[in-house]
């Protein structure tokens with residue numbers, strides 16, 4: 001990529017000097033523009049920034065040092081290199097030019113080669129800085145002044161003087177007219193005469209101060225007075241004037257004061273602009289940060305959700321595979337077991353009571369029976385048996401099941417406590433499955449209390465009964481009442497270690513010694529509860545005991561069908 005040619009701006013009031021310079025610089029293939037005054041240069045800067053400015057120190061109106069100062073006060077132009085042209089002898093004034101911010105200076109009479117060396121050095125810096133400078137949106141304009149005075153002669157005089165300084169000047173011959181001009185035009189500085197008929201300078205000042213509150217770029221106000229008394233000065237400053245100058249003062253003094261005021265104003269404007277820009281950047285950054293935090297939060301939530309889902313999927317896939325496997329093993333084992341059982345039975349029948357082989361055969365029979373139970377458990381787990389739904393009184397089934405293991409519990413010195421609510425309703429359920437569920441829980445409790453203890457079974461009805469006016473959306477009565485039957489099986493046994501609690505319902509999880517437990521008991525219980533649209537929860541404290549809570553919904557007759565269909 002070929003780089004664009006350098007752009008150089010010459011600020012020089014002498015036409016011949018400007019021409020010579022232009023000739024020297026254009027020979028290098030650079031683009032050269034020229035301004036005869038500092039004011040003209042400032043205007044031109046609004047249209048685009050050059051890579052270098054060559055500025056004559058001695059200029060009419062704004063001098064070279066002032067121009068430098070203004071360029072350095074503006075963020076956009078702060079980086080433009082300035083080469084100051086001085087007279088033969090570098091005097092103190094010219095040194096001040098450098099202090100004001102020029103990058104280098106060279107005598108006008110210097111060898112053109114030396115000039116070019118300096119120019120090249122500065123241009124190299126300019127290119128390096130170019131990257132950080134924004135587009136040429138410089139902020140300069142010729143300062144606009146408004147003069148308010150009742151004396152036309154003074155107005156004319158002042159206008160002439162100030163226009164020589166390069167300002168754009170407007171006049172108003174009275175307070176009221178001046179105020180309406182001030183409201184309609186964007187002025188940088190307003191000069192007000194103190195003594196005027198109708199509305200005096202103090203009043204004008206007060207109103208201008210009011211006006212300034214609502215302005216983006218506040219104007220500066222200078223009070224002019226024929227007499228320079230302390231009292232007038234105090235009144236003027238109190239009314240909001242920024243400065244106070246006697247009309248009799250030297251014009252140079254007035255010019256200097258105006259310049260100082262304007263410089264301060266531009267500086268403040270520039271500061272405000274920078275602060276505004278910084279605030280905007282800060283706001284943008286904050287908004288960006290908040291947006292990022294929201295996205296991160298959402299991502300974390302999604303991550304947790306996905307992990308949970310994966311866990312669930314994995315668990316149900318594991319259960320499904322387990323179920324399939326258990327079903328096929330159970331199926332394969334059923335027939336050979338039946339054969340073995342039959343054979344052992346007939347062998348035992350043929351043996352005399354004293355036969356020494358009888359004991360061994362008895363052991364085989366016992367083990368075959370245990371295997372038969374395992375197979376039955378596996379089949380239960382894999383739902384190979386169909387459900388038989390009927391109206392069941394839970395209390396009755398608990399009693400029947402206890403009956404089955406009555407001797408076993410007594411032998412273990414386990415006291416059975418039955419706390420049944422008298423109003424426990426009948427539920428629709430598979431009687432066999434409920435017995436299986438209770439049997440598994442009672443066996444677990446008994447296993448947990450080898451030294452004896454208490455087994456408490458509670459049956460309660462909970463929840464609100466169905467409200468008679470309660471209807472579905474299609475105004476049929478609610479399909480079933482929200483009432484539940486809650487069965488609690490509590491023991492005073494060994495309890496479950498906290499690290500095992502989350503795993504006890506997993507199929508094949510057991511802490512019992514080999515050959516003793518299949519680890520399917522609780523898995524079957526949970527499945528039965530779920531198939532009855534109920535829940536099963538376990539609370540346990542190691543060393544204290546365990547409570548298993550089963551909640552089964554009570555459904556009306558019409559829902560037995562839904563239950564049967566799964």
Ligand SMILES: Nc1ncnc2c1ncn2[C@@H]1O[C@H](COP(=O)(O)OP(=O)(O)OP(=O)(O)O)[C@@H](O)[C@H]1O
Pocket residue numbers: 440444445448491493494495496504505509510511512516517518519520521522523545546
């Ligand atoms: N009431 C209880 N008190 C203490 N631990 C229990 C209790 N119920 C279950 N457990 C623990 O949970 C494990 C799993 O129980 P689960 O009924 O599923 O299988 P199991 O009793 O080991 O074997 P299975 O019931 O198939 O003969 C048990 O091995 C035991 O550690």
Ligand SMILES: [Mg+2]
Pocket residue numbers: 440443444517520521522
């Ligand atoms: Mg068990």
